[in-house]
Amino acid sequence: MNFVNYAIGFLVLFASIAAADNGTVSTRKNANSAYKELDGSSTAKKSGGEIKHTDRYSQYEGKYAPKDQPQSQPQVITSIPEDFPHPVIMVIPALNSKGLSGLQVVTNNPLARAAMDGINEYLTQRRYEVKYLEGNEALDKVIQVQNSLASSDEDLAYLASLVLNADVYIKFSGSVDRRGIVTVELNAYESSTARLLGTQNSTIDSHGRMEKIDQQANLKTAAKKAMPGLESKIYAYWADDLREGNKYKVIMNIRGDYDDSQIEDVEEDIVQNVKTKFKKAKVNTMTAKTIDMVVYSDSDDVNDVYSQIRKAVKSTASTKKINITKKLIIMDVL
Incomplete structure (x- = not known):
């Protein structure tokens, strides 16, 4: 039974x-x-x-x-x-x-x-x-x-x-x-x-x-x-x-005043630039309001990881830190 x-x-x-x-x-x-x-x-x-x-x-x-x-x-x-x-x-x-x-x-x-x-x-x-x-x-x-x-x-x-x-x-x-x-x-x-x-x-x-x-x-x-x-x-x-490094969940809320065509360009630039800063970066979901991704880094300091993301995004948009824990970074893209 x-x-x-x-x-x-x-x-x-x-x-x-x-x-x-x-x-x-x-x-x-x-x-x-x-x-x-x-x-x-x-x-x-x-x-x-x-x-x-x-x-x-x-x-x-x-x-x-x-x-x-x-x-x-x-x-x-x-x-x-x-x-x-x-x-x-x-x-x-x-x-x-x-x-x-x-x-x-x-x-x-x-x-x-x-x-x-x-x-x-x-x-x-x-x-x-x-x-x-x-x-x-x-x-x-x-x-x-x-x-x-x-x-x-x-x-x-x-x-x-x-x-x-x-x-x-x-x-x-x-x-x-x-x-x-x-x-x-x-x-x-x-x-x-x-x-x-x-x-x-x-x-x-x-x-x-x-x-x-x-x-x-x-x-x-x-x-x-x-x-x-x-x-x-x-x-x-x-x-x-x-072996792949420490994983960090990154959520970027798109808060800037962008039209549909601009959002696509901004998000594409952000993702490509972030990928250049880390061993590996994987996008989970991407919408008109959110980029949800995981980055792999040798660093075990989440603040250092956030700093690298800010540098990667800086040429495309400004950012604002919302919430950071050991495994999670939430930020606004303005």
Whole structure:
């Protein structure tokens, strides 16, 4: 029986429990609700008929696995060197919307906290620096960055990883079926590009024990169990990425008073000039309002990188610094 096919999304499960205890959770400005209460039942197909869920969690459902896939399969790594330069990692719940309220769910719900603790425990034992989005100050920083963008369509987990100076971020989600089978799914992404590095699943059989304390223990165990496989996939990509240099996400908001033909010329000049300053530069998207690119540099000083970009753009347009973190540069082109 494939229990994953009728999995109950962690995030909606967590949010529903918090809402039952505390009432409706107020969200921050510019944030959307990440949770939707459904009709009280969910179904899953099985050879021989349709199975209807009736357990206490079955009135909620959610699927939060990313749709994108790794560009290529990572090499299987069986042993990670002791001197491996560990990336800074952020851990966050997977979301099916861009609402900031969902990023706070681990603060209020012990089930989400248990899964997150399993991941964090593994990482800290392996001497990784771990970041996670909790507290008003961290949320305010993410909102500030979002508001400084010409487009607010960026995934907030992605933005949060850049704001918190993480190199890699891990999204976690999971399910508990009516027999007590706990399933956890982990997805790792590279922060500067949001590239999917790898996915890892694990399951734990609760043998019918559905008490909350049992679920918490099994969620933590399942999350920790999935980490060695995910770590090897992260390492396979990370080792290759280090050879290309440090990556920086650069967002240029076009604020100058340009007509359509001028914008094309200005953007073309900017991109070509920036490419001459760095080992590698890749444009992700380019619109009439925004240039979104990643630059690769040997420098580990983001201010030095920003200075090089300013010099590259100077002959074409003036610039204004809006926001800079370790991995992110947001600037206006005037």
